[in-house]
Amino acid sequence: MTAIHYRLRCETDDPQQVHQLIAQLHQHAHGLAFDIVEDITELQGDACDHRHDEQSPHNWLLIQCLRYLPDPLEPSRQVSVVPRQVIAFATYPGPGCEAANFGLCRYPEFIEVCGRRIETRLSAWHWGSFCTTAHADRPEHGGRNNFRRCHLAIVELLHRAQRLGILETVHDEAGHWDNQQFIAGIFGLDCAA
Numbered sequence: 001m002t003a004i005h006y007r008l009r010c011e012t013d014d015p016q017q018v019h020q021l022i023a024q025l026h027q028h029a030h031g032l033a034f035d036i037v038e039d040i041t042e043l044q045g046d047a048c049d050h051r052h053d054e055q056s057p058h059n060w061l062l063i064q065c066l067r068y069l070p071d072p073l074e075p076s077r078q079v080s081v082v083p084r085q086v087i088a089f090a091t092y093p094g095p096g097c098e099a100a101n102f103g104l105c106r107y108p109e110f111i112e113v114c115g116r117r118i119e120t121r122l123s124a125w126h127w128g129s130f131c132t133t134a135h136a137d138r139p140e141h142g143g144r145n146n147f148r149r150c151h152l153a154i155v156e157l158l159h160r161a162q163r164l165g166i167l168e169t170v171h172d173e174a175g176h177w178d179n180q181q182f183i184a185g186i187f188g189l190d191c192a193a
Helices: 015-030 059-065 143-164 180-187
Strands: 003-010 041-044 067-070 078-081 085-092 100-106 110-113 116-119 125-132 167-172
Touching: 003 015, 003 100, 003 143, 015 085, 015 100, 015 143, 059 085, 059 100, 059 125, 078 110, 085 143, 100 143, 143 167
Parallel strands: none
Antiparallel strands: 003 125, 003 167, 041 085, 067 078, 085 100, 100 125, 110 116
């Protein structure tokens, strides 16, 4: 399966600054080859938990908001951390692709697990997500040209996140992120920026 995995991060404590950064990323997404760019979603408290309303149109976005930490008493076991604030938006690159979600979340300093208090060490705003683009390559979805259009729209939006200073990591199974000359030629980017 071909997918692109990415993490965003912002160190500010100011939710308005986070909103401005996500608004800039959102605005840039509208100029790219995505089939759909949804509005920015802002949620707080229980509304950030995908289990709160499993019929919510934001369910996949909220599932991707979860962070997983090793349980200090059982390191082989993961515990989930639900954000306490979400500022994010979904994009739909095109036929055969999953939604590609982008945003930032603020997490609690501690969570309760089986009566134990666990420190999350998630002091900044974070985002971790992925989008599987492999099926966009199928003939019924438009073949190789559709795959390139979808995948490269995500890559270009991640370059914008990098220029905004909120990109932490990218792992692109198709290899386009690592091929900076290829990306620069397609988008006219200054790869040093």
